[in-house]
Amino acid sequence: MYIAIEGIDTAGKSTQIERLREHFKDAVITKEPGGTEIGKEIREMVLSTRAKSKRAEFLLFLADRAEHIKEVVEPNQGKLIISDRSAVSGVAYALVQKEIDKKDLVLLNNFATNGIYPSKIFLLKLSEDELRFRLSQKELDGIELRGVEYLLNIQEAIIEAAKLLDLELVTIDATRKIDTITSEILNNIN
Numbered sequence: 001m002y003i004a005i006e007g008i009d010t011a012g013k014s015t016q017i018e019r020l021r022e023h024f025k026d027a028v029i030t031k032e033p034g035g036t037e038i039g040k041e042i043r044e045m046v047l048s049t050r051a052k053s054k055r056a057e058f059l060l061f062l063a064d065r066a067e068h069i070k071e072v073v074e075p076n077q078g079k080l081i082i083s084d085r086s087a088v089s090g091v092a093y094a095l096v097q098k099e100i101d102k103k104d105l106v107l108l109n110n111f112a113t114n115g116i117y118p119s120k121i122f123l124l125k126l127s128e129d130e131l132r133f134r135l136s137q138k139e140l141d142g143i144e145l146r147g148v149e150y151l152l153n154i155q156e157a158i159i160e161a162a163k164l165l166d167l168e169l170v171t172i173d174a175t176r177k178i179d180t181i182t183s184e185i186l187n188n189i190n
């Protein structure tokens with residue numbers, strides 16, 4: 001079973017994945033971008049340099065995804081695979097940029113993944129207040145309103161992306177206690 005944890009920055013993805021790692025000792029824990037050798041280089045490239053072309057950036061994420069499916073997901077189909085982000089992030093971030101047709105977003109992801117998608121997506125959803133609080137705790141200097149709005153738009157786009165890709169989305173209230181969230185995820189996996 002291949003599942004993905006999705007959510008905006010500070011939603012608690014890494015925190016929950018560490019909990020799941022402790023719980024499922026045999027699970028394959030992975031991430032996008034950067035879950036493979038080539039993926040690490042692509043991740044470095046795409047996150048450190050701003051591509052002039054949004055399409056080029058999108059294709060780099062897709063290349064990372066294609067390699068990730070081939071190298072990590074396909075060989076471990078018999079195991080529990082838990083991924084920090086997935087094609088859903090790919091479609092969501094691109095939806096907000098509004099540069100690529102929705103139909104093409106789906107087609108290109110189908111091409112990259114060879115039709116292999118997570119069977120369940122967990123969206124860790126934050127309220128605006130909690131997002132502002134967590135960003136302030138991160139001591140990022142001067143989070144502008146635009147930054148918060150952008151992330152909230154991405155959060156909405158994650159829901160639309162799951163629909164476009166026809167994937168099962170489980171929305172989790174990520175403002176609650178870490179343990180409560182872990183229990184809800186575990187109940188949904190079992």
Ligand SMILES: Nc1ncnc2c1ncn2[C@@H]1O[C@H](COP(=O)(O)OP(=O)(O)O)[C@@H](O)[C@H]1O
Nearest residue numbers: 008009010011012013014015134174176177178
């Ligand atoms: N349920 C929670 N309640 C309060 N704080 C949390 C919760 N989950 C995570 N955090 C904190 O929020 C911050 C971001 O969490 P993290 O797991 O790194 O998010 P992400 O991987 O989605 O960016 C960290 O400081 C973490 O300790």
Ligand SMILES: Cc1cn([C@H]2C[C@H](O)[C@@H](COP(=O)(O)OP(=O)(O)O)O2)c(=O)[nH]c1=O
Nearest residue numbers: 008009010032033061085086089090091093
């Ligand atoms: C997988 C993927 C991620 N992204 C973005 C989401 C994140 O901003 C960034 C990945 O950074 P990362 O550090 O992995 O995420 P986080 O902010 O949760 O710690 O790349 C895309 O724009 N497209 C994609 O296809």
